[in-house]
Amino acid sequence: MNMHGLQEGLDHHGASSSLKQKKLNETLRSGLFVSLRKCGTLRFFSGCFVFLFFFSSAVCVSFNAEGAMAASDLIAYQSPFVWRTDGRGDFLLPVIAEKMEYISQPVNVNGVVTSLTASWEATGPVALLVSADAGLHYTPVVNGVPVSSELVKGEALKWKAVLGAETALLEVTLAFATENGIAGTFGEPALSRFLYRKPFKISGSSSGALYNYQLMVRVGESSGSASADIVCDGHILADFNDIRFTSADGETLLPHALISIEGKKPNRTAAYFVRFPEIPKDGIKAFLYYGNPVAMSLSSPADTFDFYEDFTSLKGSLAPEKWSVTLGTGGSAQAAPEGLLLDAAAVSAKTFEFKEGIIEYVAAAQTGYETRLIARDPDPASAMDATLVAYASALDGAQHCLVVDNIVKANTPAPIVAGVYYGYRLTADKNNLLTFERYDANFSKKQAAVSYQDTEGPAKGFVALKTTGVGLGRSLTKFLWIRARKYASPEPRVDVSAPAAEETPSLPIFHHIVLDAKKNLVLEASAKSGYYIIPGIKTDYLIRIIVPAWEGQGASVDVSADGGKNYKKDCVNDAYYYVSKGDFSAGQTLRGRINLKKETDAAPYMAYASFSYRPGNIVLLGPNGGDSVTAGSHVITWTAWDYESSYPMKLEYSSDAGKTYQSVSERVANTGSYLWTVPQVTTDQALVRISDAFDKTVSDTSDGVFFIEKKTAEKKGAAVKGVGGF
Incomplete structure (x- = not known):
């Protein structure tokens, strides 16, 4: 930009009207086309520039609450940062010992982080804290809950975690939003x-x-x-x-x-x-x-x-990596469509140990009149039941009971009936208070319950299902399913005191597109092509300029301003697209479509995508009304920051208050200033108009008429030619 010419124009311009201030503020608020790459460098697109006007009440520059120039009309999506123990994330997460603290290395972000969401996978309690300023300040977070107002803003992410007992941390994900356009991740x-x-x-x-x-x-x-x-x-x-x-x-x-x-x-x-x-x-x-x-x-x-198993869906066999089978005399164990059929046999879970919580299962004694849940077996290979057993039968003294070390500790005389399916629930709280309940098969009606405060039994052990007897079809019990879950007293509940209203969210569209371990957009395993469409972004103005930018491979990008009715296809990365050039149709709803197509051995992906969208404002700064211009040379100044610096503008002037216009230049580069050869006329009805060279409806005119006076004889000299044209 010709800053000398700009200052000369401002000197002539004087105090601008409130209308001009409003138009300029709108242009400034449209901001800078900023491309924010995940691990790249902050870059400004060609043709964008920043300058400050230090003069009284002439120009108002728009700033946000933090003092930074606003750049709100950019939306960007970026895959979050992912740490994984299997090495498939952005960073390797080391194996962390339980009850130990781990602090990550800082990761730089292009932009000031305003919101941060941490989510993680762990087998137990984890206290996690996050920082956006490289660890100077940490904020405690809850898994999957965004933090914003509590967060000290910065440009380098860091986290630390303290693991609880018997806890393994498997994955940590940090998703974020920034002041300059990154709205979050690609979605779900x-x-x-x-x-x-x-x-x-x-x-x-x-x-x-x-x-x-x-x-x-x-x-x-x-x-x-x-x-x-x-x-x-x-x-x-x-x-x-x-x-x-x-x-x-x-x-x-x-x-x-x-x-x-x-x-x-x-x-x-x-x-x-x-x-x-x-x-x-x-x-x-x-x-x-x-x-x-x-x-x-x-x-x-x-x-x-x-822990969960649906025995009716096993198609004839138990998974050997999940279950071990022990047969008694004449015993058998079979996974059938009607469930797990145990006849003088036991199946023990190989990987799941029960300490506290709830175990539920559904079973029906067919011939042996007993069902047996071994809840804590320290040694499944042993034939002894020196452990915790929840037992139901038709035997006197052991109809519905809890057994520890082969001794009935508590019993309710409520026998089961052969051939009837019951739902059973064993609860062990953190104080090892044991409660064994029997329901109907749907767990809708309680039939029996017994409790026992266990102080001598095993605190932890493997889970097993078992029947005893002579086998050969005479000790048969059918088990339909078994599951284990957490328990707390009092239990949390859904708060129904203030039901929320229904919402209609704006969500992205995935078509044969999924997320990989790094949360990048990738194709489904069997797909050759697919697409992803960003949520519709609504504006209060007509979008006339769009600049897409992205980071990935095997991808193409389409843009639309009319909500996806019409797309400009196969855009060039970082290129400008204009309604005035016929690239797309004007509208008030931005859509971006990312297309992935597998054409080589390299898997296509998308890690980052941004869409700058602008109304294409042009603001004439001077002459702007009330000026006095002498024939010869004078600088016309304007701002059109939405456009590239090479974009052609058209300049005209009128000497009759806009009734007719004459050309100053049909195509002048968008440098912000042009040295005008002012004609030898005298008028107090002069105006200047600047417009998009491809669309005359997009224009701005002097807010008021100004004076042009001829040069006097002694001021005559060689004519000064205009500069800045094509």
């Missing part, structure tokens, strides 16, 4: 095309923070659904397949398992167990998503519970 593929969501609050337990806790959440079809914690206002699918639960960030999926659906349409209620990675003592916020006509069920008991 499993939420694609969902139409509705509702926030809900979980009240914590006074016993303290809970980790990997399975909480019952009841979801109703409508307001008439009985006992529902959250209702879906009639927008849920008939099979309840379109149910997703997330953490407070609205993005991190929570594993869940559909347990039952009760009632009649349209007032049915579905019961889910949802595994929350952390529930603080004072509670936590979460989200329920629903309303997707093509959604498939994500119910997964194996991912939700601490």
Whole structure:
């Protein structure tokens, strides 16, 4: 930019009108086209520049609350930073010993971090703190809960963690937003095309923070659904397949398992167990998503519970890496469509040990009239039951009892009936108070209960199912399934005191696109191509300029300003696209589409994408009205920061208050100033107009008329030619 020419124009301009200040502020607020790469350098696109005007009431520069020039019309998405123990993340997470502290190395971010969300996978309690200023200040965080106001802003991320007993930390993810455009991550593929969501609050337990806790959440079809914690206002699918639960960030999926659906349409209620990675003592916020006509069920008991097996789905055999089998005399163990058939036999879990919590299972004694849960077996290879056993039978003195070291410690004389399926629940609290309950098969009606404060039995051991007897079909029991989950007293609950209103979130669309271990966009395993569409960004102005930028390979990018009705396809990285050049149609809803296509052996991916979008404002600075200009040479000044510096502008002047215009230059580079050869005329009705050389409707004119006077004879000299044209 010709700064000397600019200053000369400002000197002539004088005090600008409030209208001019408003137009200039709008231009400045449209900001700079900034490309923020994940590990790259902060760069300014060609043609963008910053200058400050230090003169009284002439120009108002827009700044945000922190004193930085606003650049709000840029949206960027970036994969978060991921630490993993398997080496598949951005950084290797070392194996950390339990009860030890680990501090990460700082990771630089291009931009001031304003919001940070940490999520992690761990087998037990973890206290994690995050920093945005390279560790000068740390903020404690809850798994999956964003922090912003509590965070000390900075440009280098760091975290530290203290592990609890018997805890392994497997993965840590840091997602962030910045002042200069990064809105967050690419989102969650499993939420694609969902139409509705509702926030809900979980009240914590006074016993303290809970980790990997399975909480019952009841979801109703409508307001008439009985006992529902959250209702879906009639927008849920008939099979309840379109149910997703997330953490407070609205993005991190929570594993869940559909347990039952009760009632009649349209007032049915579905019961889910949802595994929350952390529930603080004072509670936590979460989200329920629903309303997707093509959604498939994500119910997964194996991912939700601490231990789970559905014996009816094993197709004839137990997994040898999960179960060991011990046969008694004449005994047999078979996995069949009707369940696990044990006849004088035992199956022991190889990898799951029970200390405290809840074990539930459903079983029916067929011929031997007993079911036996061995809850804590320190040595499954031993034939002795010197351990904790929950026992149900038709035998006197042992109808419904708890047994420790082969001695009945507590019994309720409520015998079982052969051939009837019962639901059993064993609860062990942190003080080792044991409670053994029997229900009907749906766990809806309690039939028997017994408790015992155990002080002498094993504190921890492997889980097993067993029947005794002579076998050969005479000691047969059928087990349908078994699961283990956490327990706290008092238990946390869904807070139903203030139901939240239904929301319609703006979510990205994933089509044959998923996230890899680094949270980059990649193709589904079997897909040859796919696309990702950013959420629609609505504006209060017509978008006329878009600049996409990205980091990846095997990718192409399309842009749209009309909500995706029409796209400019196959954009060039960092290139400017204009409505005035016919690149795309003007509109007020930005969409960006990322296309991945496998054409070589290299896997396509996208790690970062940004979209700068602008109204294409042009503001004439001078002459702007009330000026006095002498024929000869005079600098015309303007600002059009939305455009490239090479973009052509058209300059015209009028001597009759805008009735007619004459050309100054048909194509002048967008340098911000032009040395005008002022004609030898005398008028007090002069105006200057600047416009987009490709679209005359995008223009600005002097706010008021100014004076042009001829040179006197003694001032005549050689004409000065205009500069800055093409």
